[in-house]
Amino acid sequence: MAEEKKLFKVTIDNITIEVEPGTSILTAARMIGGDVAPPAMCYYSKLKGSGGKCRTCLVEVAAGSTADPRPMPKLVASCRTNVMDGMVVKNITSERVIDARNGVVEFLLINHPLDCPICDQAGECHLQDLSYDHGKEGTRYEFNRRTFQKHDLGPYIQLHMTRCILCYRCVFTADQLTNKRVHGVLDRGDHSEIATYIEKSLDNDFIGNVIDVCPVGALTDKTFRFKNRVWFLKPVDAHCECTKCKGKVTLWYRGEEVFRVTARKDQWGEVEDWICNECRFEKKKTSDWIIEGPSTVSRQSVISQGHYQNLVMPKETMPEVMGGRQPRLLMDIHSVSEVNRPDVDLSALPGPAHSTDFPKKS
Amino acid sequence: MGRKLLLEKAHVEGIRTYEVYRREGGYASVEKALKSMSPDQVTEEVKKSGLRGRGGAGFPAGMKWSFLAKPEGVPRYLVCNADESEPGTFKDRYLMEFIPHLLIEGLIVASYALGSERTYIYIRGEYAWIVDILEQAIAEANQAGFLGKNILGTGFNCQIYVQRGAGAYICGEETALLESLEGKRGNPRIKPPFPAVKGLWDCPTVVNNVETLAAVVPIINIGGEEYAKIGVGKSTGTKLISACGNINKPGVYEIDMTISVEEFIYSDEYCGGIPNGKRLKACIPGGSSVPILPANLLLKTAKGEQRMMNYESLADGGFATGSMMGSGGFIVLDEDQCVVRNTLTLARFYRHESCGQCSPCREGTGWMEKILKNIETGKGKKSDIDLLWDIQRKIEGNTICPLGDAAAWPVAAAIRHFRDEFEWHVNNPVESQHRNFGLAHYADPLPVPVTA
Numbered sequence: 001m002a003e004e005k006k007l008f009k010v011t012i013d014n015i016t017i018e019v020e021p022g023t024s025i026l027t028a029a030r031m032i033g034g035d036v037a038p039p040a041m042c043y044y045s046k047l048k049g050s051g052g053k054c055r056t057c058l059v060e061v062a063a064g065s066t067a068d069p070r071p072m073p074k075l076v077a078s079c080r081t082n083v084m085d086g087m088v089v090k091n092i093t094s095e096r097v098i099d100a101r102n103g104v105v106e107f108l109l110i111n112h113p114l115d116c117p118i119c120d121q122a123g124e125c126h127l128q129d130l131s132y133d134h135g136k137e138g139t140r141y142e143f144n145r146r147t148f149q150k151h152d153l154g155p156y157i158q159l160h161m162t163r164c165i166l167c168y169r170c171v172f173t174a175d176q177l178t179n180k181r182v183h184g185v186l187d188r189g190d191h192s193e194i195a196t197y198i199e200k201s202l203d204n205d206f207i208g209n210v211i212d213v214c215p216v217g218a219l220t221d222k223t224f225r226f227k228n229r230v231w232f233l234k235p236v237d238a239h240c241e242c243t244k245c246k247g248k249v250t251l252w253y254r255g256e257e258v259f260r261v262t263a264r265k266d267q268w269g270e271v272e273d274w275i276c277n278e279c280r281f282e283k284k285k286t287s288d289w290i291i292e293g294p295s296t297v298s299r300q301s302v303i304s305q306g307h308y309q310n311l312v313m314p315k316e317t318m319p320e321v322m323g324g325r326q327p328r329l330l331m332d333i334h335s336v337s338e339v340n341r342p343d344v345d346l347s348a349l350p351g352p353a354h355s356t357d358f359p360k361k362s
Numbered sequence: 363m364g365r366k367l368l369l370e371k372a373h374v375e376g377i378r379t380y381e382v383y384r385r386e387g388g389y390a391s392v393e394k395a396l397k398s399m400s401p402d403q404v405t406e407e408v409k410k411s412g413l414r415g416r417g418g419a420g421f422p423a424g425m426k427w428s429f430l431a432k433p434e435g436v437p438r439y440l441v442c443n444a445d446e447s448e449p450g451t452f453k454d455r456y457l458m459e460f461i462p463h464l465l466i467e468g469l470i471v472a473s474y475a476l477g478s479e480r481t482y483i484y485i486r487g488e489y490a491w492i493v494d495i496l497e498q499a500i501a502e503a504n505q506a507g508f509l510g511k512n513i514l515g516t517g518f519n520c521q522i523y524v525q526r527g528a529g530a531y532i533c534g535e536e537t538a539l540l541e542s543l544e545g546k547r548g549n550p551r552i553k554p555p556f557p558a559v560k561g562l563w564d565c566p567t568v569v570n571n572v573e574t575l576a577a578v579v580p581i582i583n584i585g586g587e588e589y590a591k592i593g594v595g596k597s598t599g600t601k602l603i604s605a606c607g608n609i610n611k612p613g614v615y616e617i618d619m620t621i622s623v624e625e626f627i628y629s630d631e632y633c634g635g636i637p638n639g640k641r642l643k644a645c646i647p648g649g650s651s652v653p654i655l656p657a658n659l660l661l662k663t664a665k666g667e668q669r670m671m672n673y674e675s676l677a678d679g680g681f682a683t684g685s686m687m688g689s690g691g692f693i694v695l696d697e698d699q700c701v702v703r704n705t706l707t708l709a710r711f712y713r714h715e716s717c718g719q720c721s722p723c724r725e726g727t728g729w730m731e732k733i734l735k736n737i738e739t740g741k742g743k744k745s746d747i748d749l750l751w752d753i754q755r756k757i758e759g760n761t762i763c764p765l766g767d768a769a770a771w772p773v774a775a776a777i778r779h780f781r782d783e784f785e786w787h788v789n790n791p792v793e794s795q796h797r798n799f800g801l802a803h804y805a806d807p808l809p810v811p812v813t814a
Contacts (some may be wrong), residue, residue: 103756
């Protein structure tokens, strides 16, 4: 008879749960869910070796185990510390943890450009969420924020090094998913940066996943750049027959148009199945996909505000009060005025517009 | 005159060469250990000696050795940490430069105790010329049959390799050192697992400081119990102190931990006092990362006792009124030195040397440096001092490796003990640019608490 596996009892914020040996504190806390789960900016359950770097998931271990109930002197990174039987962990019930976490968030933000209004990640940015939860309204940092020399990573991926929090997720992704990693962390300390040492483009297959794992807007999709805010888009689950990946994706629609394709993410913002570059960057037509239905979006997410699940349409009152008659249009403001010559595409001109660019119509 | 164990023969002419070293009694410990002792007996002897790690943390070396996992069929490694980069510490350099065979001898004995057949010396890249000295010594030891296959006919094989670092302080942290030795970026690893279980190439590894390994030689020669009789309490044996700063005789001194700090600074045998008749203002007693102490707390503990040069006495009073032995980099500051400037220099160093892996250290060290620079150049605000305190508090203990602590402690100690000097800088922005705060009250006798 197979011996029954012994489960470890761990108490996190006064909630006790039984987990298998070898589970990290963070995973155990995520099993409980809700506010008990510490935030994680660098840990990614699907990437081996990730975690321990951002220090946002620090927790207090009030008792190490039943066998050795001494508390741990320092706060520990919950993503890289495994539970012991009888361990007592304090996350949000510990003032030390809250204080340290606020400190970490402040550190992460002092050199962050806070350019959310022009950042494509805004609305689905983990740093944004984290700073709403733990940040202060003002900064105590009075110096110039760090800047970097720009690097071009090729046609698919846009790098904004100023936004990077050096979580190393993209490095692990490239190591573990693609056939060759061409980017990494250069330099050290506060001037360390993500780059390809000699300008190379990131175009290995599956490299597009670095966009999904990036917790901030440091790595964004060039094919979607500045096209739309994520909360105006409607995420729809779809799949296709793909030879390289499982082909399970989320399509981001506005109207009939697919603006971008991403992997599906779970409730912790982690990718469920990695997708290949072709699915992500090339298949941007509805006809490429088999639609499954609207994706579930967390109620807390700003994306859900433009979502159509359980949407109540306001009643059209005009026809009712007018007894079925349509209102008469005084002026149609929806037609385009010809005064500014819409037939001339200004952005296609090589230089400033000149009178010769507007030939008189005969 | 204290007893010398490590540097006794350092000035014998030609001690760098094998012939002279051997003639002076060198490699006796290898013969003794390999021929008459088992590896466990060697470890036991080191345990008995009470030898504490000389790299800074002061962890008992014998304990560290006994923690080494010994699974079947997996090689074990001994790595010598010669990445001595702490500002103010230069004892290992002296030892390796003048008496390299002592380190090689210690390494052979330690390798035998731990079962390491491939032993590495990871040396600071800036010590380029010492690599040649060590490799020469290794070649000579090879020739004499103390290294290589079947050493002294005992069947024990061992080879020592020297690997140069590339100029990073962080690679002195043991797990970063191992990463670097493996040819990767020198980022500290997240512990656990500890190197004793998963170290170099995922094999059990012991990382020891140069001085620790050299101290194994006298321990084997005179016996662990005899060694433990030198020194006091848990501070056994002798310790190399590299003294620098405002003293008449800077250099490396071997002390037996029974002398007082006052004697160490002022006696002619050691530092020889402070030049030009200046008075002592402050001292960093154990290398740049330990807390700085003002003169009054340096010479006397808060209880009014004489402060001695050993692990316990220097740490007496905790961080509130004490400091640490650290790696033995003894930096003396006289009354003309500015503590704010000194703290800025240290903060700049730690900002530059942070590996950038974890957020508090990466961002916090740079922030502290910028604020300190403002205060030093007369642009500081009063709130900056509290802000500095808050930043260091949020770095300390929240990082992956001890570099975060090492960056926070000097700033914390400087504010704790020299807050009025910081305030003077803030309140007198113009005056502080051409005059120093001076000695002020930092050498005044401490109020002795009355015991009922």
